[in-house]
Amino acid sequence: MSSSAYVQLVDLVKHFGKVKALDGLTIDIAEGELVALLGPSGCGKTTALRALAGLQGLDRGQMIVDGKDVTFHNANKRGMGMVFQAYSLFPHMTARENVEYGLKLRANKIAADNRKARSGELLDLVGLSSHANHYPYQLSGGQQQRIALARALAISPKVLLLDEPLSALDAKVRTQLREEIRRIQVELGTTTLFVTHDQEEALSIADRVGVMRNGVLEQIAAPAELYDRPRTAFVAEFVGLTNPIAGKVSGGTIEILGGVVKTLPGSVTSGDGIALVRPESIDVVASKSGNATVFSASFLGATCRLSISLNDGTRVTAQLPSPEAAGLGAGAPVKVSLLDLPVFVKAAG
């Protein structure tokens, strides 16, 4: 635990009946950092976020924000800004009134003029100043979530909590809005905890991503490190695609696809193992005397994904820049080898 952390979640434990939603979760978040919690449904990420917001009680643990222990503070006294998965704008208020709501409740009553100026700033920031007098039912889903973001930011929250705010939106709006969230977060420097089950979302905007499973934080790291150097098999398999390829492990290396590559820390150290190889780590070149055949090819724009059958019957997926994959259609003979990148190896069986 770092004493310089702005937010400290220490050994959080929460049971729902017999289910352990949080099992000793500990996370530090630096001031101005955006941390994403990623994991499958039921892994405890939302419980952790709600606990920090004060909306969920805990069985054990401590939460410190800006040096103050807020574990037993009521949700309405914590000064957190939250954007929910469901649309949560107050339906009887206009967009501006929604944004001003939190300001009206501040103990040091903010003058009406200042409130209006502040709400104007925030509406401008989310690009919806022209919709200030619209009611929620007059706004699209994306616009409603932007107003919800402006409302959460209006109170200058200690921590901005985002509970899968993009999951109800269509793909295009999701991408636009997540970039906007990041832009605004960087602009304001607001410490942010973002919960999502969408890895692309988490990896694209977070400073660090924490992967959770069964209430436990498996790994927290910068997106690139999480992707390239997973510390557990779950992280390797949950984040991105992997090809499970069996091989012999010894002395920190594994022998697969006719080559030897280094293993990552946390991998099995000897005996039979299954290497979890990223599609980008597989090199494919056209070769009539190769060791594999292309089964199918999917064009993804800048890259091309190839499903390849090795001569021993193993099926692997490789991802190449599209120009390099030109001409590698179904049935093309190819030579498959591994790039010299370390892989995570889990125990066989």
Next chain:
Amino acid sequence: MKQSMGVRLWRWTIISFVALYLLVPLYAMFDFSTKPFGFADKGRTFRAWTMIASQPDLLAAISRSLITAAIVMALILFMIVPTAIWVHLKLPGLRRPFELLCLLPLAIPAIVIVVGIAPLYRWISINISESPITLAGVYSMLILPYTYRSLSAALDAVDIHTLAEAATTLGASISRVIFGIIMPTIKTGIVNGSFIAIALVLGEYTISNILNFKTFQVVIAQIGRQNGNVAVAVSLASLLFVIFLLLIIPTKKRQGAVLDVDVA
């Protein structure tokens, strides 16, 4: 999309039947109230209507009933609505028992209720007040099945949990959440429940008559025994008054519900 002639004809046929069903009795009442009822009357007369004002007890009974209705309204707003919200929000396990409790007045005949509460009202008359306004207590129990159903439907239609949590994280106390966020959101349900409640309070006869309170309906019944034309005129006037009340309640017409496209 243009509707076909057949659909429009069918729609207007239904509307016409419903309108006839509602308006014919009103017209019949008006017709009866303007019929001659004395030797001096020749043809149509509004004498029954002009006699309304001279009826003893009538104005007092109307004001008593309206005050009772207002008290029942206040009880709905400050007791029943917050309780229903609290149960939906914080005690979901109690929803079924609470609903069952609220339905009981519907299952128990009014006469049984009167027999049960008569000793209580004797005590109230002796120790607190003889005013019929005290009937607000028993009325607020009688209206429960209608009011609660209306509120429950309105609460189920909105994600009140998320709204409550959003308001709480912004700094709202639980009372602000209930009165400032949830209640305005379920306004339609509250108004609907209140209208049914007012109609029941203004129209209730059995309990007030047996407990010997002179409410609006009791006085109308007394007038009816003396002069049927005046009683019908009073009934029609009261109906028109309630319709007038319904029409003057402010409604916020929101126009231009255009779903804007997202901007990048």
